Amino acid sequence: MLELEQELTALGAALEWPPTPNLAPRIGSHLRAPSGAIHVPTWWGGRSRWALAAAAVVIALAALAIYPPSREAIANWVNVHTSFQQVPHLATPSPQPPGPLGQRLGLGGITTLPDAQKQLTWHITVPSSLGQPDEVYLQPAPDAPALGEITLVYATRPGIPVAGQTGVSVLITEARGAVDQNFFGKMMGPGTTLEPVTVAGHQGYWIAGPLNEFFFTDASGGVRSDTVRLAANTLILDDGGTIVRVEGNLTKSQSLELATSLG
Amino acid sequence: MEGRPEEESELFSRAQRGETAAYEEIVRRYQQLAFRTAYVITGSATEAEDAAQDGFVKAFRALDRFRPGAPPRPWLLRIVANEARNRVRSTQRRLGLELRLAEGFRPGDAAPSPEAASVAAEDRGRLLGLVNGLGEQDRLVIASRYFLELSGAETAATLGIPEGTVKSRLSRALARLRARYEEPPGA
Numbered sequence: 306m307l308e309l310e311q312e313l314t315a316l317g318a319a320l321e322w323p324p325t326p327n328l329a330p331r332i333g334s335h336l337r338a339p340s341g342a343i344h345v346p347t348w349w350g351g352r353s354r355w356a357l358a359a360a361a362v363v364i365a366l367a368a369l370a371i372y373p374p375s376r377e378a379i380a381n382w383v384n385v386h387t388s389f390q391q392v393p394h395l396a397t398p399s400p401q402p403p404g405p406l407g408q409r410l411g412l413g414g415i416t417t418l419p420d421a422q423k424q425l426t427w428h429i430t431v432p433s434s435l436g437q438p439d440e441v442y443l444q445p446a447p448d449a450p451a452l453g454e455i456t457l458v459y460a461t462r463p464g465i466p467v468a469g470q471t472g473v474s475v476l477i478t479e480a481r482g483a484v485d486q487n488f489f490g491k492m493m494g495p496g497t498t499l500e501p502v503t504v505a506g507h508q509g510y511w512i513a514g515p516l517n518e519f520f521f522t523d524a525s526g527g528v529r530s531d532t533v534r535l536a537a538n539t540l541i542l543d544d545g546g547t548i549v550r551v552e553g554n555l556t557k558s559q560s561l562e563l564a565t566s567l568g
Numbered sequence: 569m570e571g572r573p574e575e576e577s578e579l580f581s582r583a584q585r586g587e588t589a590a591y592e593e594i595v596r597r598y599q600q601l602a603f604r605t606a607y608v609i610t611g612s613a614t615e616a617e618d619a620a621q622d623g624f625v626k627a628f629r630a631l632d633r634f635r636p637g638a639p640p641r642p643w644l645l646r647i648v649a650n651e652a653r654n655r656v657r658s659t660q661r662r663l664g665l666e667l668r669l670a671e672g673f674r675p676g677d678a679a680p681s682p683e684a685a686s687v688a689a690e691d692r693g694r695l696l697g698l699v700n701g702l703g704e705q706d707r708l709v710i711a712s713r714y715f716l717e718l719s720g721a722e723t724a725a726t727l728g729i730p731e732g733t734v735k736s737r738l739s740r741a742l743a744r745l746r747a748r749y750e751e752p753p754g755a
Contacts, residue, residue, distance in 0.1 A: 309746050313699075313714035316692050320715060321668045323613035325600040332624050333592035545596065 324501055324508050330483040330546040334524060405440055406472045410534045412456040413444035425453050427481050427547055434566035435459050435475060452523055454480040454531075459553075466554040468535040475553035475563075476534055481524040482548050484510070484541055500557075502540075504564040509542035511557050521548050540564060576640060584631045591631075594640070595624050601641070601716070602648040605726055608711045609652035619655050623648030642725035645718070649726040668696075698748050706741035713738060 405415055421443045422429055431438070438457035445453045459475040461467060467474050497514030516539050519531045533539060533552060540551040540560040544567060551560055582590035602623060606616035627647045634643055699710055712723040713734075723738075724731040 309742060309749060310714065312691070312695060313710065314717075316695050316699075317715035317717065319692055320696075322604055323607060323616070325603045326617045326620075327596075328599045328603075328617075328621050328624060329592045329596035332595050332621065332628075333588055335625065336588040336591065336628060546592075 324503070327483055327508060327543045327546065330481065330524065331522065333546075334483075334522065406460060407440045407442050407456065407458040407476075410456075410458075410471070410473070410476075411532075412442035412458070412476075412478075412534070413454070414442065416441050416443045421455050425455065429455055429479060430544060430547065430549060430567040431457065432477065432563045432566045433568060434563050435462055438477075452481070454478060465559065468537045468552075468554055471535060473535065473553075475551065475555065478531070478550040478552075480521070480548050481546055483522045483546070484543055484548055485522070502557075502561065504542055504561060507542055507544050509540060509564065511560065512539040512541070513557065514538065519550060542567075577637060580631070580634060580640060581636065583628070584634065584636075591628055598641070598644055599624075602644060604716055605645055605712075605718075606648055606652040608708065608716065609649060609726075610656055615655050616652065619652040620648055623651040626651070639721075641718075642722050645722055646725040646728070650728065653728070695749065698745060701748075702741065702745060705737060706744060709734060709737045709741050710745065 408415070418429060418431070418438070418441050421441055424443060424445050439460045440458035442456045442458065443453060444455075455478070457477040457479075458473055459465075459477075460472060462474045465474040497512060497516060500511045500513075502509045502511045515536050516533045519533055519539075519541070521531075531550075533550075535552040535554075537552055537554045538557075538560065540549075540555070540557075540563075542549045542551070542564050549564070549567065551563060553560075555563065579590045579594055583594060599620065602620040603616050606619040606623070607613060610616050610619060623644070627644055630647065634640070699707060702710070708727060709723065712718045712726050713720075716726075718726060720731050720734050723734045727734065729737070
């Protein structure tokens with residue numbers, strides 16, 4: 306190969322490309338749509354559908370900020386345009402009650418990793434850097450195992466402060482789906498920053514500061530709203546179609562190290 | 569993360585039988601290449617995402633026309649690139665390629681001295697600027713072959729031209745680039 310061609314090849318390896326969007330779950334959802342029809346994105350579909358849903362979410366949240374009691378009504382209104390589910394949740398508890406740590410965080414039913422794995426169609430990833438979770442919670446979807454959500458609860462861990470009075474240092478929530486930063490990027494409060502990251506080739510986002518609500522497209526293609534339980538930092542990672550959310554008073558490097566150990 | 573040929577073949581066979589999970593895996597394997605190819609053509613990450621998504625959906629609809637055992641990359645690239653070109657045509661504009669040099673060195677690179685690293689980065693920056701300054705045809709064929717590392721057949725499929733035309737177009741593009749590169753900087 307001539308010198309110029311070698312230099313071009315080397316240049317190609319040194320380029321910074323825009324992050325590759327994770328299209329696979331999005332397209333899979335389209336193909337599995339109940340209508341059986343393959344949905345070719347148009348103004349009402351594809352990316353525009355995301356934009357439409359994001360706009361609906363922003364309007365809904367603005368209204369929620371003004372009229373908190375109308376949350377259900379607004380969720381129903383949004384549902385006119387897109388499947389919008391809300392994961393039931395409770396406010397972050399204070400002070401810490403006796404009993405399981407995650408019980409008052411609205412994480413679902415307490416279970417074990419092996420039992421949870423039997424109820425889900427996808428592989429639950431666990432970070433080896435934290436060891437086995439202290440508690441495991443599952444919000445199953447009996448009619449659609451691909452839609453379940455699992456949360457791993459870690460109590461105290463060396464070097465990681467406990468969040469508030471929850472007794473929890475790290476929460477890891479996993480569900481199948483796809484993320485778009487346009488969704489949850491709007492939910493950040495003043496002073497909260499969002500930074501795209503890549504972990505072992507997987508696209509993710511590091512959010513320093515509180516993130517109130519998290520939105521993602523689940524495996525059915527519906528938009529799901531989920532409350533972030535700990536008022537701490539959040540790492541969101543698209544691990545091959547599994548959306549992994551890590552909450553805790555972790556530094557960015559701690560979060561990335563944890564994410565690297567997911568397996 | 570491409571599998572062995574027989575795995576690819578099996579995946580396509582399953583997808584042709586309507587198994588969406590198999591097609592989702594195909595998309596997962598090729599989405600980066602498809603997105604980057606569309607990005608090189610459109611110069612816009614947003615347009616590239618739309619083009620790749622539309623292309624994959626259309627490819628699914630056209631699976632019955634995919635010949636079993638044929639290499640899937642040119643076939644998929646042709647569909648995605650066609651989508652990207654249609655988007656450029658419909659918007660009547662093409663954004664300039666916005667590729668930048670990544671900061672730092674990739675894992676596995678030998679650690680150069682600070683001076684050598686600085687010179688290498690400067691040379692690469694200049695070369696990238698010259699590529700971006702080429703005409704669209706030259707830029708596309710060079711980006712396809714060297715930045716996306718496509719084969720001649722894949723480049724032909726991506727650009728929608730015969731493979732022989734790829735060779736002649738690439739030869740002329742390299743000659744023009746070489747002439748500019750060999751000029752002293754600032755000349």
